[in-house]
Amino acid sequence: xxxxxxxxxxxxxxxxxxxxxxxxxxxxxxxxxxxxxxxxxxxxxxxxxxxxxxxxxxxxxxxxxxxxxxxxxxxxxxxxxxxxxxxxxxxxxxxxxxxxxxxxxxxxxxxxxxxxxxxxxxxxxxxxxxxxxxxxxxxxxxxxxxxxxxxxxxxxxxxxxxxxxxxxxxxxxxxxxxxxxxxxxxxxxxxxxxxxxxxxxxxxxxxxxxxxxxxxxxxxxxxxxxxxxxxxxxxxxxxxxxxxxxxxxxxxxxxxxxxxxxxxxxxxxxxxxxxxxxxxxxxxxxxxxxxxxxxxxxxxxxxxxxxxxxxxxxxxxxxxxxxxxxxxxxxxxxxxxxxxxxxxxxxxxxxxxxxxxxxxxxxx
Amino acid sequence: xxxxxxxxxxxxxxxxxxxxxxxxxxxxxxxxxxxxxxxxxxxxxxxxxxxxxxxxxxxxxxxxxxxxxxxxxxxxxxxxxxxxxxxxxxxxxxxxxxxxxxxxxxxxxxxxxxxxxxxxxxxxxxxxxxxxxxxxxxxxxxxxxxxxxxxxxxxxxxxxxxxxxxxxxxxxxxxxxxxxxxxxxxxxxxxxxxxxxxxxxxxxxxxxxxxxxxxxxxxxxxxxxxxxxxxxxxxxxxxxxxxxxxxxxxxxxxxxxxxxxxxxxxxxxxxxxxxxxxxxxxxxxxxxxxxxxxxxxxxxxxxxxxxxxxxxxxxxxxxxxxxxxxxxxxxxxxxxxxxxxxxxxxxxxxxxxxxxxxxxxxxx
Numbered sequence: 001x002x003x004x005x006x007x008x009x010x011x012x013x014x015x016x017x018x019x020x021x022x023x024x025x026x027x028x029x030x031x032x033x034x035x036x037x038x039x040x041x042x043x044x045x046x047x048x049x050x051x052x053x054x055x056x057x058x059x060x061x062x063x064x065x066x067x068x069x070x071x072x073x074x075x076x077x078x079x080x081x082x083x084x085x086x087x088x089x090x091x092x093x094x095x096x097x098x099x100x101x102x103x104x105x106x107x108x109x110x111x112x113x114x115x116x117x118x119x120x121x122x123x124x125x126x127x128x129x130x131x132x133x134x135x136x137x138x139x140x141x142x143x144x145x146x147x148x149x150x151x152x153x154x155x156x157x158x159x160x161x162x163x164x165x166x167x168x169x170x171x172x173x174x175x176x177x178x179x180x181x182x183x184x185x186x187x188x189x190x191x192x193x194x195x196x197x198x199x200x201x202x203x204x205x206x207x208x209x210x211x212x213x214x215x216x217x218x219x220x221x222x223x224x225x226x227x228x229x230x231x232x233x234x235x236x237x238x239x240x241x242x243x244x245x246x247x248x249x250x251x252x253x254x255x256x257x258x259x260x261x262x263x264x265x266x267x268x269x270x271x272x273x274x275x276x277x278x279x280x281x282x283x284x285x286x287x288x289x290x291x292x293x294x295x296x297x298x299x300x301x302x303x304x305x306x307x308x309x310x311x312x313x314x315x316x317x318x319x320x321x322x323x324x325x326x327x328x329x330x331x332x333x334x335x336x337x338x339x340x341x342x343x344x345x346x347x348x349x350x351x352x353x354x355x356x357x358x359x360x361x362x363x364x
Numbered sequence: 365x366x367x368x369x370x371x372x373x374x375x376x377x378x379x380x381x382x383x384x385x386x387x388x389x390x391x392x393x394x395x396x397x398x399x400x401x402x403x404x405x406x407x408x409x410x411x412x413x414x415x416x417x418x419x420x421x422x423x424x425x426x427x428x429x430x431x432x433x434x435x436x437x438x439x440x441x442x443x444x445x446x447x448x449x450x451x452x453x454x455x456x457x458x459x460x461x462x463x464x465x466x467x468x469x470x471x472x473x474x475x476x477x478x479x480x481x482x483x484x485x486x487x488x489x490x491x492x493x494x495x496x497x498x499x500x501x502x503x504x505x506x507x508x509x510x511x512x513x514x515x516x517x518x519x520x521x522x523x524x525x526x527x528x529x530x531x532x533x534x535x536x537x538x539x540x541x542x543x544x545x546x547x548x549x550x551x552x553x554x555x556x557x558x559x560x561x562x563x564x565x566x567x568x569x570x571x572x573x574x575x576x577x578x579x580x581x582x583x584x585x586x587x588x589x590x591x592x593x594x595x596x597x598x599x600x601x602x603x604x605x606x607x608x609x610x611x612x613x614x615x616x617x618x619x620x621x622x623x624x625x626x627x628x629x630x631x632x633x634x635x636x637x638x639x640x641x642x643x644x645x646x647x648x649x650x651x652x653x654x655x656x657x658x659x660x661x662x663x664x665x666x667x668x669x670x671x672x673x674x675x676x677x678x679x680x681x682x683x684x685x686x687x688x689x690x691x692x693x694x695x696x697x698x699x700x701x702x703x704x705x706x707x708x709x710x711x712x713x714x715x716x717x718x719x720x721x722x723x724x725x726x727x728x
Binding site: 061062100101102104109112113114117118120127128129130131132133138139140141142144 | 425426464465466468473476477478481482484491492493494495496497502503504505506508
């Protein structure tokens with residue numbers, strides 16, 4: 001049974017901004033690999049499902065596209081370009097004039113929008129806007145978006161479940177930073193939060209998407225066969241958590257700080273996600289298949305660690321302050337170098353799911 | 365005859381980001397005063413001219429509003445709130461349901477969008493997006509905006525005219541950073557650039573605005589009576605330029621650097637602006653009147669200097685690097701303290717023009 005350590009790499013929540021050596025921008029080749037791997041699926045999805053003549057809504061022209069959880073670039077630019085190419089082709093093949101495009105780049109506020117805007121492709125055939133905010137709430141006016149895209153972002157949860165930080169709760173997650181190897185109550189609290197969040201996500205997007213509009217999601221998941229995700233999943237988080245516990249023991253951080261820190265990350269299975277999608281009345285599941293493959297991942301331990309750091313640094317700093325990150329990742333690096341099999345497990349445990357949902361016509 | 369020194373304070377190009385002591389955010393009370401002074405005019409303009417029933421275009425719902433040259437906040441939030449209140453009232457008074465609002469906050473790229481997004485009002489009744497880019501080019505899809513607003517921004521020009529930095533040109537602006545007290549060729553080059561820019565501005569907005577959509581502009585200008593703006597205007601820029609020349613003399617900057625630095629700022633008269641508007645076929649001038657008043661300006665020299673610095677620091681740093689700003693403003697402060705009348709001249713020379721333009725129906 002594999003674990004899903006790899007998925008730690010795919011955090012888009014508060015990734016490290018700027019373009020320095022620890023930035024997401026310099027350490028996001030895995031996410032880029034996923035976007036490349038999904039390119040054909042995305043473009044085929046548009047060819048088969050994006051019909052300019054059936055798009056409904058109050059503003060079908062211009063074509064508005066939103067990338068949710070875009071981070072600070074550059075991956076989002078590639079994803080958007082793939083989508084626009086395919087939609088343009090749809091108009092051309094229908095003998096229709098190609099419309100103007102407006103692209104909304106969304107991520108949670110601590111995202112570095114200055115870096116995102118500063119690196120826009122010089123040549124681009126769309127109007128661009130940045131939209132700060134959580135995609136678990138409303139971000140856009142009703143029926144204003146024709147196409148949603150989200151890659152490597154929908155495994156973040158909107159908040160850490162309260163009960164896991166409450167000392168009196170059965171789900172109190174003392175001495176850990178995730179549900180990996182935690183009591184089943186901790187896993188349950190995370191799973192509940194994830195389900196609530198995904199339902200809210202679908203509800204918001206259903207209002208914002210025009211009738212017959214599309215949503216392409218690339219979601220890091222764990223294999224359906226994993227029976228005890230709280231035992232097998234998240235070995236990397238467990239290792240990182242153990243470094244924080246070590247640091248608390250020598251007084252570099254307080255025990256309370258470690259106990260109150262939990263990663264807002266959950267990895268569902270395809271099976272559970274499908275159930276959530278099927279419960280929703282507004283979308284049709286047009287496609288759902290795995291695109292994850294081990295060769296998306298670098299074998300070099302140090303490159304992997306840079307990805308982990310770029311993905312998690314923002315979260316760690318916002319809880320512990322800026323002082324501890326170097327020390328923490330020095331310790332983490334030592335442990336990973338001592339147990340390099342974690343990288344292989346990482347490579348084998350990932351299933352990136354490609355999902356295509358179509359909005360049913362409104363008021364139908 | 366008054367000069368228009370004050371207008372240096374109203375630069376929105378590359379204002380100092382963040383929220384530190386030198387930031388635009390902390391030093392923009394004058395611009396706030398202008399927005400407050402324009403509030404009633406803006407809301408009356410909407411009451412008299414914004415008719416939900418005659419708005420045309422491909423996407424009249426939701427109501428999309430754009431603030432051009434928004435800087436890093438907070439003034440833009442107040443301006444937007446005034447506009448939305450007045451538009452909501454129009455719907456209510458017509459017995460129509462109040463639509464959703466989407467607000468686009470625009471400024472040139474070096475603007476600090478992270479600060480802008482981080483200080484959004486917690487309670488707001490609109491969807492927000494940031495749009496980086498020059499408003500002298502296209503920023504939005506065709507007929508997608510119902511209301512444009514721009515306050516204290518339309519006196520920046522898109523670029524410094526090339527001829528004023530060419531040694532062989534009659535308009536070479538050696539030893540100065542502006543057209544203040546420069547040969548008439550320098551002023552002419554600036555004036556040409558301004559006219560081209562304003563024409564491009566109107567042409568772009570005409571495409572983006574829906575039929576019967578409105579544009580409210582608050583533009584810093586100089587009084588029509590000024591016959592020789594290159595003699596009387598910009599005494600503050602002249603003084604600042606003299607500090608740079610002094611620094612070049614003692615080797616703190618090179619003479620070449622000073623000669624190649626020119627402020628991309630031009631102050632038109634109401635008369636000249638009216639001519640530009642009248643030449644444009646897409647807009648009707650609904651209102652044009654002065655709102656500038658001396659009491660918009662603080663009398664304290666040091667507060668004024670902070671405003672100058674917040675407005676100009678970004679421009680100076682992008683040309684000279686970050687090292688010289690403290691020294692330059694120490695020298696500038698000394699000169700202003702020695703000649704405090706510049707502050708009074710500043711207060712008396714300003715005419716902020718309120719302009720309301722209405723887009724004619726498209727294809728009419």
